[in-house]
Amino acid sequence: MTVTEILFWFLSALAVVSAINVVISKNPVFSVLWLILTFFSISGHYILLNAQFLAVVNIIVYAGAIMVLFLFVIMLMNLNNAETKKNKWLKVAGVIAGGCMLLVMIAALKDADTAQQLAQTKEGNIGLISYLGKALFNEYVVPFEISSVLFLSAMVGAVVIGKKGD
Amino acid sequence: MIKLVYLIPLFPFIGFLLNGLGRRAMSKSLIGIVGSGMVLASFVVSLLIFSEVRQEGFQPQTIHLFPFIQFDSISIPFALQVDQLSALFLLIITGVGFLIHLYSTAYMHEEDASNYGRYFSYLNLFVFFMLLLVLGANYVIMFIGWEGVGLCSYLLIGYWFTNDAYNNAAKKAFIMNRIGDLGFLIAVFWMILQFGSATFTEVFAEAPEASTAALTGITLLLFAGATGKSAQIPLYTWLPDAMAGPTPVSALIHAATMVTAGVYMIARSNVLYSLAPISQYVVAIAGLATAILAATIALKQNDIKKVLAYSTVSQLGYMFLGLGVGAYVGAVFHVMTHAFFKALLFLGAGSVIHAMHHEQDIRKMGGLKKRLPITHITFLLACLAIAGIPPFSGFFSKDEILIAAYAHNPVLYWIGLGGALLTAFYMFRLYAMTFLGSFRGTAEQEHHVHESPAAMTIPLVILAVLSVVGGFVGLPDIFNEKLGTHHYLDHFLSPVMQGADGTAHTVDHSTEYILLAVSVLAIGITCIVAANMYRRYRYSETAPAGIGRAMENKWYVDELYDAIIVRPLKWLAWFFNSVIEKLGIDALVNGVGRAVQYSGRQLRLLQSGQVGTYVLLMVVSLVIFFIIEFFIRK
Amino acid sequence: MPINYYIFLSIALFCIGVVGVLTRRNAIIIFMCIELMLNAVNLMLVAFSKMHHVNQAATNATAGIDGQLFVFFIMVVAAAEVSVGLAIIVMMYRNVHSVDVNFLNRLKH
Numbered sequence: 001m002t003v004t005e006i007l008f009w010f011l012s013a014l015a016v017v018s019a020i021n022v023v024i025s026k027n028p029v030f031s032v033l034w035l036i037l038t039f040f041s042i043s044g045h046y047i048l049l050n051a052q053f054l055a056v057v058n059i060i061v062y063a064g065a066i067m068v069l070f071l072f073v074i075m076l077m078n079l080n081n082a083e084t085k086k087n088k089w090l091k092v093a094g095v096i097a098g099g100c101m102l103l104v105m106i107a108a109l110k111d112a113d114t115a116q117q118l119a120q121t122k123e124g125n126i127g128l129i130s131y132l133g134k135a136l137f138n139e140y141v142v143p144f145e146i147s148s149v150l151f152l153s154a155m156v157g158a159v160v161i162g163k164k165g166d
Numbered sequence: 167m168i169k170l171v172y173l174i175p176l177f178p179f180i181g182f183l184l185n186g187l188g189r190r191a192m193s194k195s196l197i198g199i200v201g202s203g204m205v206l207a208s209f210v211v212s213l214l215i216f217s218e219v220r221q222e223g224f225q226p227q228t229i230h231l232f233p234f235i236q237f238d239s240i241s242i243p244f245a246l247q248v249d250q251l252s253a254l255f256l257l258i259i260t261g262v263g264f265l266i267h268l269y270s271t272a273y274m275h276e277e278d279a280s281n282y283g284r285y286f287s288y289l290n291l292f293v294f295f296m297l298l299l300v301l302g303a304n305y306v307i308m309f310i311g312w313e314g315v316g317l318c319s320y321l322l323i324g325y326w327f328t329n330d331a332y333n334n335a336a337k338k339a340f341i342m343n344r345i346g347d348l349g350f351l352i353a354v355f356w357m358i359l360q361f362g363s364a365t366f367t368e369v370f371a372e373a374p375e376a377s378t379a380a381l382t383g384i385t386l387l388l389f390a391g392a393t394g395k396s397a398q399i400p401l402y403t404w405l406p407d408a409m410a411g412p413t414p415v416s417a418l419i420h421a422a423t424m425v426t427a428g429v430y431m432i433a434r435s436n437v438l439y440s441l442a443p444i445s446q447y448v449v450a451i452a453g454l455a456t457a458i459l460a461a462t463i464a465l466k467q468n469d470i471k472k473v474l475a476y477s478t479v480s481q482l483g484y485m486f487l488g489l490g491v492g493a494y495v496g497a498v499f500h501v502m503t504h505a506f507f508k509a510l511l512f513l514g515a516g517s518v519i520h521a522m523h524h525e526q527d528i529r530k531m532g533g534l535k536k537r538l539p540i541t542h543i544t545f546l547l548a549c550l551a552i553a554g555i556p557p558f559s560g561f562f563s564k565d566e567i568l569i570a571a572y573a574h575n576p577v578l579y580w581i582g583l584g585g586a587l588l589t590a591f592y593m594f595r596l597y598a599m600t601f602l603g604s605f606r607g608t609a610e611q612e613h614h615v616h617e618s619p620a621a622m623t624i625p626l627v628i629l630a631v632l633s634v635v636g637g638f639v640g641l642p643d644i645f646n647e648k649l650g651t652h653h654y655l656d657h658f659l660s661p662v663m664q665g666a667d668g669t670a671h672t673v674d675h676s677t678e679y680i681l682l683a684v685s686v687l688a689i690g691i692t693c694i695v696a697a698n699m700y701r702r703y704r705y706s707e708t709a710p711a712g713i714g715r716a717m718e719n720k721w722y723v724d725e726l727y728d729a730i731i732v733r734p735l736k737w738l739a740w741f742f743n744s745v746i747e748k749l750g751i752d753a754l755v756n757g758v759g760r761a762v763q764y765s766g767r768q769l770r771l772l773q774s775g776q777v778g779t780y781v782l783l784m785v786v787s788l789v790i791f792f793i794i795e796f797f798i799r800k
Numbered sequence: 801m802p803i804n805y806y807i808f809l810s811i812a813l814f815c816i817g818v819v820g821v822l823t824r825r826n827a828i829i830i831f832m833c834i835e836l837m838l839n840a841v842n843l844m845l846v847a848f849s850k851m852h853h854v855n856q857a858a859t860n861a862t863a864g865i866d867g868q869l870f871v872f873f874i875m876v877v878a879a880a881e882v883s884v885g886l887a888i889i890v891m892m893y894r895n896v897h898s899v900d901v902n903f904l905n906r907l908k909h
Contacts, residue, residue, distance in 0.1 A: 008801055012809050019813050019836055023820035028829055035832050038813075042839050045809075051846050051868055058842075061875050066835065066882050073886050074828055077893055090778065094822025097785045102815035104789055108796040109807055119803050119850040126853050126865040135865045136872070147876045154880035158887040164894075778901055782822050 004121050007048055015041040028074045032067055039063040049119060051127035167214045168248050171229050174211050174256060175297040177204040181290035189283020197279065198271035201286030205267050205293055209260035212253070219253040220658070226250075228303045228367070235306065242364055247303035251662040254498070255300040255430055258505050262422045263293050265625035269513050270414040272621035273520060285325060289418070292318035296423050300430055304365040305354045308431065312350065312395065315424045316343040322419060323411040335407040342404040346394015353387035356380070370437040378442060385438050385445035389452075392428030397479050398456045398486060403724050405479055409471040413516030416471060421478050421508035426501045429485045436494045436663050450490025450574070454581055457483030459721065461588035465595070466718035469526050470515045473596050477552065478508060480589060484567055487582060493570035494663045495656045499640045500567060502655075503559035506636050507551040510629035514545040517618045517626065518600060522611055528596060532703065533605035537615045540623045542601050544630040549597045551633040553590035554689050559637030565685060566642060569678055583685055590692040598700035606703075642678065806847035813840035827889050827899040831882070838878050842871045 018038040025031040039062045046055035125131050136144055181204030185197055192200070218224070226249030234244040267289060274285055292315060299311025317340070324336030358364055360380050361372050373381065392398065397405040408420050419425070432439060432449065439446050457480045464476035481504050488497035519526055521538055535542045551558035554565065564586060572579035605612055617623065639654040716722065813836060820833030849867025856863035893899055 005801070008805070012805075015809065016812055016816070019816040022829075022832060022836060023816060023823065028826060031829055031832060035836065038836065039839065042843055045843055046846055049846055049850050051850075051871075054842075054846060054868055054871055057872065057875060058839075061879055062835070062839070066879060069882060069886060070828065070832060073890060076890065077828075077899060090782065091823050094782055094785075095819055097782055097789065097822060098815050098819035100789045101785060101792070101818060102811060104792045104796070105811045105815070106808060108792060109811070110804065112804075117803050117851050118854055119801055119806055119847045120854040121801060121850070124850060124853050126849065126862055126868060131862055131865060132868060132872075135862060135869060140869055143873060147873060150877065150880050154883050158883045161884070161887040161891050778822065778825070785818055785822060 004048065007044075008121075011041050011044045011048065015045070029071070032070050032074065035070075036063045036067050039067070046127075048121055049127065050122055050124045053127060053129040053132050167211070167218055168227055169229060170211065171215060171246050171248050171301065172231060174208045174215075174260070175294050175301065177207045177211075178290040178294040178297065180204060182287045182294060184287075185283045185290060186287035189287065190280050192279065192283060194275065194279050194282050195271075197283045197286050198267075201290055202264060202267035202271065204290055205260055205264040208293070208297070209257075209264050212256040212260045215248060216253045216257055219248065219250055224250070224661075226367075226661070240358060240362055242304055242306045244307060245303035245365070246301040246307075247366060248301070249662055250659050251430075251434060251498070252300050254502070254659070256297065258502055259293065259296050259300065259423050262505050262509050262629075263296075263418060265628055266414050266418045266422075266509065266513070269417075269516070269622050269625045270412075272619045273414055273516055274412060281325075285322075285412070288318055288321045288325070289415070292322065292419060292424070296427070299427055303367075304363070305357060305369075306364050308434075309347075309350060309354060312391070312427060312431075313347065315419070315427060316340060316347070316395070319343070319408070319419050319424055322415040323408045325411055325415065329410075332410040335404075335410040339404040339408050342401045343394045346391045346401055349387040349390025349394070351391075353384045353391065356384050356387065360384070366434065373437050373441055376441075381438055381442040382444050385435065385442045386448060388431065388435060388438075389445060389449055392431055392486075393452065396425045396428030396482050396486070398428070398452050398483065399459065402456060402460070402479050403720070403727065406472050406475040406720070409469070409475050413471065413512055413519060416475070417509045417512035417516070420475065421512050422505035425478060425482055426485070426505070429482070429489065429497055429501050432486075432489045433494050433498050433663075439489070440492070446490050446492065448490070450487050450571075450578065453483045453486025453488075453490055454578060454585070455483070456480070457487065457585045458581065458588070461585050461592065462717050463720050464592040465588065466714055468529050468718075470518065470528050470531075470596065470600065471512075471526060473528075473592060474508070474511050474515060477511075477589065477593065480585065481508065481552070484564060484582070484585070487571060487578065488567035491567075491570045491574040491578065493567055495640075495653075495659050496563065496566035496570055498659060499655050500563035503551065503563040503633070503636050506629055507548040507558075507560060507633040510544055510548040510626060510633055511552070513622070513626055513629065514541050514548065517541040517622055518545075520618055520622070521615045522607060523614055525607060525611060528599045529703075530607050531600045531605075532603040532607075533601070534615065535601045538601075538617050540617060540626060544626040545601065546597060547630045548633055549593045550693075552593055553693055554586055554685065555693070556686060557634075557637065559633050559635070561686070562637035562640050562642065565682060566640065568685065569642070569681060572677075572681060579681070583688065586685065587688055587692045590689045591696045594693045594696035595700045598697045599703050602697065602701035603703055642682075803847060803851050806844065810840045810844035810847070813837075813843070825900050825902060827892070827901050828886075830901065831885055831889070835878065835882070838874060842874055845871050845874075 015038055018034045018041060021034040022031050022038065025034060039058060043055040043058045043063075046052075046058060181201055184200050185192070189197060226247060229246045229248065231244045231246065233241065235242040267286070270285070270289065274282060277285065295311045295314025295318060297311070299308050299315060302308040302311060320336045320340040323339055324333045326332050354364055357369060360376055361369050363369060394401040405420055405425070409416055411419075439449070460476045460479035460483060464473050464480065467473045467476060481500070485497045485500050485504070488494070488500060517538065518531065518534060518541060521534070521541075522531060525531065547558070551560040554561045556562075568579055568582050568586070571582050640656070641653060817833045817837035817840060820836065821830050824830055824833070845867045849864040852864035852867065889899060
């Protein structure tokens with residue numbers, strides 16, 4: 001086993017375990033922390049695939065900004081640990097449905113034609129920021145600008161919603 | 167003129183429409199004029215046609231109106247047949263019908279205009295259907311008339327529809343008629359199957375080639391229809407109950423015309439019956455049995471109309487006896503004379519009832535001889551005619567039947583003669599209790615007793631004249647040789663009665679003389695005995711015992727029918743209603759409704775408003791789509 | 801690595817996110833599971849972009865870069881969505897004093 005493969009499996013296991021713990025944790029703060037760990041492991045995958053820019057952006061934006069925001073809100077709520085009792089059957093049904101989906105998707109895709117093609121690891125220029133930047137500001141400049149408008153509207157929306165009604 | 171034969175049924179139909187639709191707007195006299203006038207117009211046209219038919223060498227003509235039913239190779243046109251038999255019946259129906267219409271204008275004058283118009287419209291409709299019956303050129307048109315007269319009988323018996331008992335009587339008449347009609351209908355179907363047509367001329371032409379079994383079946387089924395319509399055993403019990411209708415209705419429908427439809431039908435089908443001797447035998451026996459049974463019941467009845475009703479049943483039995491022994495002309499002759507004197511009897515009874523202010527029990531009458539002179543004389547003449555005293559019409563017609571019966575089988579003659587004696591007895595009992603002796607009614611009634619108005623007495627007189635002289639068209643041969651005449655009716659009807667040649671028997675003249683003398687003597691003695699017995703009748707409450715009670719209670723035949731037929735049918739209906747309808751069909755239908763409601767209730771829970779449930783459903787459906795897309799649709 | 805492995809990993813993360821959405825009643829946790837699902841998709845996109853790069857490196861030097869740009873934009877949108885969504889949740893908390901989604905059954909009426 002090459003180092004790449006060991007890393008790959010380790011990061012995958014970490015991601016899956018963290019994700020499961022996100023769902024299972026009773027305490028919402030713990031869920032947030034596990035989710036941060038998940039993001040870190042996914043960023044590790046990005047680095048493995050040499051998508052450096054995205055790895056860093058993932059950490060900064062997701063784990064850094066978004067999850068902190070979540071923490072703020074959770075602490076604002078001052079939630080108690082235990083949730084009120086949920087209908088057990090619905091939980092079972094949910095798990096089963098999700099499990100079915102997993103099984104079906106895996107079964108559907110395991111025989112796909114492109115299955116054995118390789119995703120390039122450790123190499124490749126396209127993950128580098130210079131190339132990404134060039135593509136972003138040449139072909140995709142319009143979506144880029146519009147995304148700024150999107151942020152503006154999200155900010156306005158958040159402020160409007162959050163105002164105490166008067 | 168024969169081309170215009172369709173006018174004959176058309177006039178009464180127009181009268182029916184006018185009176186039926188316009189009765190609220192018309193005055194009573196106008197209604198009466200329209201109703202009677204239409205029948206009079208038909209009578210005039212019938213006379214003109216009759217004069218044409220009378221000529222020597224007249225061939226039956228078929229007037230084709232329009233194609234009625236056509237499929238495959240079977241064609242049943244709406245056609246009318248004009249020949250001697252139908253011309254004769256036309257005269258009887260329209261003539262007697264007109265007199266009864268005239269009588270009704272006075273008899274029914276107590277009704278208000280709307281009901282008065284209803285009465286006349288029904289009466290006109292009845293005449294229309296009866297004319298259609300006798301004019302039809304095939305069995306299907308005859309059946310239309312057959313059904314129609316049954317319907318009108320129902321409408322008219324239940325004329326005073328607010329009375330439940332009358333309604334039940336009307337229903338009874340209609341239902342018993344329908345039972346017979348089933349036989350008629352099956353016979354028509356068989357006929358079409360066998361001969362490919364229902365038209366008289368075609369059926370009679372092909373009849374000799376058909377098997378005897380088929381002919382016997384068809385004729386027996388036709389006779390079954392006749393038992394219903396003409397009140398023979400076993401379907402006769404409706405006729406006495408039909409007396410619930412107004413008296414002119416009883417006169418027209420249940421004496422002179424509708425009940426003779428069966429006789430007409432068998433006379434028309436004489437070719438078929440002559441080829442099926444078994445059926446003829448059945449007809450004769452049934453007729454004779456009915457005649458005797460009805461006569462015994464009439465002996466003990468105390469309602470004037472009931473006596474006449476049973477008398478009608480009895481006389482119809484004689485007509486069927488005549489048909490059964492092959493004396494078709496004799497039977498038709500008796501139809502004619504019976505129409506005269508029975509209508510007269512009923513109208514006279516109506517006059518009495520009118521004078522006695524709706525009293526119908528003869529035990530409470532008596533001594534009306536001086537108070538109702540015209541009614542009395544005409545009634546007496548009718549009684550003499552029906553009893554069979556010469557030279558009145560009933561004598562000739564009844565004796566023609568009895569002589570033919572003797573030729574067939576002497577036993578039939580002797581039993582028939584016994585029935586004739588019973589007839590004489592109960593008729594003169596009726597006469598004596600009604601008109602002779604002293605008045606047994608209340609003082610109130612005695613005060614109001616008066617002769618009826620002219621509109622009622624003129625028909626009585628005309629019918630009385632016909633009852634007296636009507637017999638002379640059918641003198642038996644023993645007189646014809648002396649007088650140089652011949653049997654006009656026989657001669658007139660012979661082209662239609664081809665079947666009669668084979669089966670009518672004759673007796674030699676000496677025997678005929680003896681038989682005639684015997685019958686006249688016996689009947690005469692019976693009349694006098696009966697009149698004497700009852701002229702001094704005192705009203706008594708003692709109920710008759712033994713056989714008398716059985717006779718008074720109609721031999722409990724109605725009760726028998728009730729137990730055997732009506733109760734099981736009611737039980738069956740109850741069973742179907744409670745078990746099959748309520749538990750089966752209702753449960754099923756209601757169950758469907760309940761199931762829908764239940765599933766709706768359950769499905770409503772799906773819309774809980776919980777977003778979580780919705781998402782679950784989304785995921786589930788996504789999974790299902792995946793499965794379908796990737797695995798099932800390879 | 802064969803692309804299959806990345807596909808399976810993504811599917812696993814995605815389905816865990818789905819189970820989380822269906823199972824939990826806390827609105828914030830549900831939101832977090834949605835972010836998890838988005839990240840699974842991101843991972844998949846990046847893996848495929850690398851696969852394309854390998855396949856078409858000869859013809860096009862920057863083949864497959866679109867995948868990673870798409871991920872970039874997904875992150876942009878996710879950030880905006882989170883801010884608005886959390887604002888709504890805060891609003892809801894202010895009204896109902898709970899973040900239990902079972903109280904949100906207004907669709908029933």
